[in-house]
Amino acid sequence: MKYLWRLLPLGFILLLAGCGKQNLSALDPQGPVADIQFDLIKLSLYIMIFVIVVVFAIYLFVIIKYRERPGDTHIPKQVHGNKALEVVWTVIPIILLLFLAIPNVMQTFTLADVDVNEEEDDFVRVVVTAHQFWWEFEYPDYDVVAGQDMYIPTNTKIIIELEASDVIHSFWVPALAGKQDNVPGITNDMWLIAPQEGIYQGKCTELCGEGHWLMDFKVIAVDPDTFDTWASSMARTVDEEEEVNVVSAEGREVFEQNCISCHAISGEGGDLGPNLTNFGERSVIAGFLDWDENDENLENFIRYPTEKKPGNLMQPFPNLADDEMDALIDYLKSLKVLE
Amino acid sequence: MADQHVQTLPPNLEKATLEGKNKYLGFWLFLGGETILFASLFGTYLGLRGSLNGGPGPSDLFHLPLVFIMTMILLTSSLTSVFAIISMKKGNYKGLLTWMTVTVLLGAAFLGFEIYEFVEYVEHDLGFTTSAFGSAFYTLVGTHGAHVAFGIAWITTLIIRYRKSGLTLTNAPKFYVAVLYWHFIDVVWVFIFSVVYLMGIGG
Amino acid sequence: MSYAKAQSKSAVWDWLTTVDHKKIGIMYLVAGAFFFALGGFEAILMRIQLMFPEASFLPAQTFNELLTMHGTTMIFLAAMPILFGLMNYIVPLQIGARDVAFPFLNSLGFWLFLFGGILLNLSWFFGGAPDAGWTAYVPLSSEYSGTGIDYYVLGLQISGAGTLIGGINFLVTIINMRAPGMSMMRMPLFTWSTFVASTLILFAFPALTIGLLLLMLERIFGATYFAVHAGGNVVIWQHLFWIFGHPEVYILILPAFGIFSEIISTFSKKRLFGYSAMVFATLLIGFLGFMVWAHHMFTVGMGPIANSIFAVATMAIAVPTGIKIFNWLFTMMGGRIQFTTANLFALGFIPSFVMGGVTGVMLATSAANYQFHDTYFVVAHFHYVIIGGVVLGIFGGAFYWWPRMFGYKLDEKLGKIFFWMFLFGFHLTFFVQHFLGLMGMPRRVASYLDGQGLNDMNFISTIGAFLMGVAFIIFVVNIFVSMKNRETSGDPWDGRTLEWTIPSPTPEYNFAQTPLVRDVDAYWHEKYEGDGKMKAAEPLGDIHMPNGSILPVIISIGLFISSFGFIYREHGVIWVAILGLAITFGAMFVRSIKEDHGYHIPVEEIKNDKGGK
């Protein structure tokens, strides 16, 4: 639970720290989509437990009653079969399956329903692009691009469009919604709603290479006002930024020399790596790695990106001078949009 | 167990021995598998035929007259292979060999046209790697072409190997299944003609 | 070749050239067992890595290679060949045949499988094994993986050709070579399931052949079926793969069902309950097996209509499967159940497989599948059906037919220790994985982070895997220590079907006289309704046998060699590919122009063998 405490600086998280939830389990659904799915899981489980109980009962009865006893050499009657019984164990399973199949078909359509009324409905559209091995979240209606942390407003239908830049990945936030695949060349969609504020763990579930197992992300649900603040600060350009957030000019310079070709901040920079505009508010590095008290993990990650995240495509910077590194880290930590 | 010294040959030569019967059935089954093979290629082609990637497409390339001639040649070769089997059933071994030779020649002519066709398309900028359409097209039609080539080699081998043996219980099933195979690749071509060329030109 | 000449070969040459279905069957079993041990070792390595969170026992890349090779090996090189071994040995005996329909092709099928398997495994030594999972999804496998995938493509292509040949061979054998009186509806269930599985092979493997061909052309010749930048479509691969892949799981499980039908009926001393329902259910499963492939693709974006259709079709398969379960239970009902090791495996199978089957129905629930898919829940599910079904079937079949195949009985006591340890280890390994999946552990991960509540169950799972490993060693020990238990009666279990009517060891020609079949469970019928002896359908006479041939080995080696030319084409060795193909086609050419008339075993020799019983 140590790392939950480290979330404290993000003021709005305070509320959550209390409940100490992992928010990673499909068995503990936190939104309507996951609820639907959990209900179906339970329904299918109950039907299946019924089947198991019936089969096991007959099975135990038979092997106990008809076991060979010492000295028994009788030849059992050679029964051929029984038509009526065959019908029974054909029809009953069909009926049982219908109890599952019908709700399933209905819910399959419900979950595929991403239509919204552009004027009336309250919704946010997020384009999720998966890369080896990180996540990019674009909010086309807000002009915002974010990396690794997907901020969403609570109680709002989130329409998610899934894309991939290299191989197939899959977007899964167990506590909020089952997965859909990010397929190169194809755009898939899904929706979810988070009624409560919180941080929800997300994972890539399609084998996508060496770094697959570390391709984690977070969905962060905040109240709609906070979300609006977040989105508008994220959308600020560098020029506007200058006044708000000049902390480490030196660090900014190091960044511009080394990092900006791949990472963007406030609308300026490349897109080969995650956008870092709100990096100072991340709870983890690269989707999974704890920040250390003395920032060692961050420094290490920048110097040797594949050490903790094998397969990582970020270029290593082993020779950055110590003072440059310190300035860079100061700068990165200052990148906040919610304060 | 094929007995070489049978004087009067039974009817249905191709299925007279157990070996023959096995070969006959096994070959039909093999063709069943080949059907799935081509179905998979057709499916792939249908999925990709619109993906031109800026390269030429079906309507830019295909010329009905050429393909029509190819179709006619292959259909005729099927017919001549039927004549070969009719000769076989009548015990006319020479007729069998002659008609099989004609079949092979027609097959070779078809193959020649196909090669010409491919060269032509390459000159019109449709390479194997140009687009998904190009890859799928050459793979489907080329796989068929490879089957024709294999058929030609196979039947030629049979003709040469058995040029002097006369009709026996051993070679009758061999000729028979070779002809089955030939019909099969003919049928596949009819599908290629309709799905690739007619649909390609017709839209 | 004369009879005398046929008798005087050296042992090695004899095995290399044999076309005897029994010897080929044994070679399949030996090679399959080797690959099974290898795949098991790979699994243990993975489980050691997963024993603790964020472990560094294996680098992620190595883990991905192990998981790919484990899956591929187990499916293509272990489970299927071992079943093929049993089919090869047993099916001709069960239908009263002297051999299979195509002895030469039978041998070719084996050698293709073996060389394909060796090729695939050589990837370990030449630049790394394939690492994109046994499903090798593009574009990961086409554009983002090294030569390992080339080994995968060519290895599977070669061994797949062997499988296809084997499938056709079984079909023709079963249709054409049955003894007089052995109508289709009198065939033992193992033969029936071989028949249906072979049909599935025939119609499923060509889809894989094309999938692999496209992947190969894409990787080697730059084709663009899957390359998105040139308009390609990556989902086509998934369709082709699963059109093959789903029937494949039935290719594995149906023969296991057949084995259990034989075992349960024999050791309940009762005729199989609902024989025709069992046959019908097998056919129906085979048919439906082709209608459901896209249940592996619910999350790929096919849309709700396709998802619903495939969900319902998949659920439908549960019905014929249920029919089988109940018929097995009712076969035992009223019987006299003997708890031999073979039967223990059958009895262990029923509850284990039911658990795997019900999670299958849960997975088929498309809307819920979005949660299950690609998590450890799926890993748990398919191991429940594959180990709880196929592997238990293989071990059950091994204990059951061992005396028939090797002339001695496996030790029952060691067998029972093995069974209980394996069964317990299996459930320990995989039961907890259902929960791991739902608690957020994706499949195919090289490790997992600490503090997510996944540690304990992963630890338990690894302990179970160790138990299975130790159990398997006990089985291997059993094979050797039991060799002294010679079994000469030929009918150690009071069997019901034709394979138990012949002496032990099985003579080369199987049946001195082709038997006449008068009922389902032909032997049982003669034992309890007749005089205990099979009626003969022909007089005693010389028996014609096919000659052995080295050509299958040469054909396979040719393809094996040519694969290296393709894999290292960039090093200018394409001539190796051409050379290899020339060897293969040359050998095929020789085969086609050389007539092989076989030889005869003289009747005196057969009488000396003490003939049939």
Ligand code: HEM
């Ligand atoms: C000792 C027994 C076994 C153990 C402990 C074991 C363990 C595992 C593990 C840890 C994985 C990787 C799962 C993942 O990372 O997603 C796996 C995958 C797999 N196993 Fe097994 N396994 C065993 C036996 C078998 C057998 C007998 C078969 C088939 C006959 C089999 C078929 C597969 C398949 C098809 C996969 C999927 C591979 C892939 O993801 O590409 N396993 N197994």
Ligand SMILES: [Cu+2]
């Ligand atoms: Cu990924």
Ligand SMILES: [Cu+2]
């Ligand atoms: Cu399936």
